[in-house]
Amino acid sequence: MSMTHYMSLLADNQPWNLIIFMAIPVIFAETITVTEFFILFGKSTRGGLRSFNRICSILAGLYFTGIFLYLFPTAFIPLTVNGEWHTWVDVVAVGFYLSGVFFLLPLALLDLGLIARNRSAEGKLKLHFILVSGFLIVAHIAMIFGMVNPEIMGGMAGMNH
Secondary structure, eight states: OOOOHHHHHHHTTTTHHHIIIIIHHHHHHHHHHHHHHHHHHHTOSSSHHHHHHHHHHHHHHHHHHHHHHHHIIIIIHHHHHTTOOOHHHHHHHHHHHHTTHHHHHHHHHHHTTSSOTTSOHHHHHHHHHHHHHHHHHHHHHHHHHHTSOGGGGOOOTTOOO
């Protein structure tokens, strides 16, 4: 069975790649989501839980930006330039995984007070929730497509199989 590059990355160097590239970002996102629900339902913009949520958001955003800065030039660009993608499913899996930076980096910037400064506390909470939700969506799309055997999905012009 052939694997997508996403699954190959997670399967290599066990268990470290799985921990570094999937477990840590997803655990951060799930922790942020759960605490977010308590914050939203409790309508609390301050306190220990909000501080914990904020720290997790900043760490997650900075951590995943580091992953993006590592994988984009070392994996995405070479795979594209050399035509080494394993069908369109591979492109979707890796592309959606890397697109997580478009949600987690702004999440960190929001909690660092570098963006959305003029929004109300409620507006910031809404944006925060949208960003963490967006990351969970793209991460799960990456996981789903990453688990597909690219051989059963057919080719794509210019791609090696």
